[in-house]
Amino acid sequence: MRAARSPSARSVVAAGEKARSTPCTADLRLRRVGTPFPRAATSNLMKMRAGPDGVHLFDRLTGWNILIDEARVPSAMWSSAPRQVSIALTNACDLRCSYCYAPKHPAALDTGRVVCWLQELDEHGCHGVGFGGGEPTLHRGLPELCRWASEHTGLALTFTTHAHHFTSRLAADLRGNVHFIRVSMDGVGATYESLRGRRFADFILRLSIVREVAPIGINFVVNARTVRDLDAAVEIAREVRASEFLLLPEQATAGAPGMDASTRELLAAWVETYRGGIPLSVSERGATGLPTCAPLPLETGLRAYAHIDASGLLKRSSFDGAGVPIGPEGFVSALRALEEIGGTS
Numbered sequence: 001m002r003a004a005r006s007p008s009a010r011s012v013v014a015a016g017e018k019a020r021s022t023p024c025t026a027d028l029r030l031r032r033v034g035t036p037f038p039r040a041a042t043s044n045l046m047k048m049r050a051g052p053d054g055v056h057l058f059d060r061l062t063g064w065n066i067l068i069d070e071a072r073v074p075s076a077m078w079s080s081a082p083r084q085v086s087i088a089l090t091n092a093c094d095l096r097c098s099y100c101y102a103p104k105h106p107a108a109l110d111t112g113r114v115v116c117w118l119q120e121l122d123e124h125g126c127h128g129v130g131f132g133g134g135e136p137t138l139h140r141g142l143p144e145l146c147r148w149a150s151e152h153t154g155l156a157l158t159f160t161t162h163a164h165h166f167t168s169r170l171a172a173d174l175r176g177n178v179h180f181i182r183v184s185m186d187g188v189g190a191t192y193e194s195l196r197g198r199r200f201a202d203f204i205l206r207l208s209i210v211r212e213v214a215p216i217g218i219n220f221v222v223n224a225r226t227v228r229d230l231d232a233a234v235e236i237a238r239e240v241r242a243s244e245f246l247l248l249p250e251q252a253t254a255g256a257p258g259m260d261a262s263t264r265e266l267l268a269a270w271v272e273t274y275r276g277g278i279p280l281s282v283s284e285r286g287a288t289g290l291p292t293c294a295p296l297p298l299e300t301g302l303r304a305y306a307h308i309d310a311s312g313l314l315k316r317s318s319f320d321g322a323g324v325p326i327g328p329e330g331f332v333s334a335l336r337a338l339e340e341i342g343g344t345s
Contacts, residue, residue, distance in 0.1 A: 011279065046066075047127060052299055055067070056127075060157075061179065063156075063179075067296070080335075081120075081125050082126060082305050082306045082335075083128070083304050084128050084304065085129050085305070085307070086305075090109070091106060091107045091108070094135065095135070095197060098195075099255065101251060113312070114145055117330075120331045122153035122155050127155070131160075132318075133160075135162055135165070136160070143170070146174055151177075156180070159178065160182040160184065161183060163209075166206045166210050167209070171209050175212075178213060178214045179215075180215050180216070182216070185219065185233060187225060188236065191226055194225075204236075211242075215243050217245070217246055218246065219246045219248055220247060221250055222249045224263045227263050227266050237278055244281055245279070245280050247286065247290075249264065249267065249286030251319065268290060271291070306338075313326070323338065324338045
């Protein structure tokens, strides 16, 4: 049996770091896979998921995962939904970052349609959904979706934001219905301002509002301009009590070439000597050359992750151009079609 806090990407193992185990209580109330959560009875339940690595228990309130890897579950009983699903609620964003990979054509998802997907994902063993975009706070249905999922499902709800639209009113609407918030901070001070076109002081002010809603993590795009700000960025993350620092090595887009070799070397050297108190993680696409730990090594591909874009296309990742439309038959039907197109994962 293994126990750990929940990363949403690969954990980075810093030099000298050892794996830690934590005792768990024996009287956990477990939920059978495929059994919907009753309304207003989700907070004290630990969700169970079966897969090739064993039986995976997850507590969305604490972020704790328990993997019973001694258990061998027949493949016919494996959970049919991916472990994590990201949903781009809208393509709208009022920033113009050159390295952004999000589609630029206007599109937004209907709130009722997303509710149907959330219910289906929960019933088929998904552990968590992350809303993104674009900028999800520009989607009017964000508070309603978070509230509905919190009350009617056992899904862990997260979203990624640039934070510049966070107000006290939005914070009040979200508080208690979101389990983790990722905040994008690419660079510090002048670097941030040149890349994002917003005052860094304003960002820090908004960050103080975000952290009062839910635990937060910092997303940090690493490129030639931001790599030397890593130490300062981690210090700010420590000051705002972030529980994770996610490294996002820049990927090639129409407006940016991606992270160059010298920057990759600088990043690898920084990780090697990192001794900070905040856990590091790294995107799956950017993990090459970094010392990572994959806690569920057999649960890969579409068993681990899928993405829904703002046009309702189901994709293997947010970087993919092609996908399968999610029709009236629902998410799982589209997932099976996507598996057939690209090979079963």
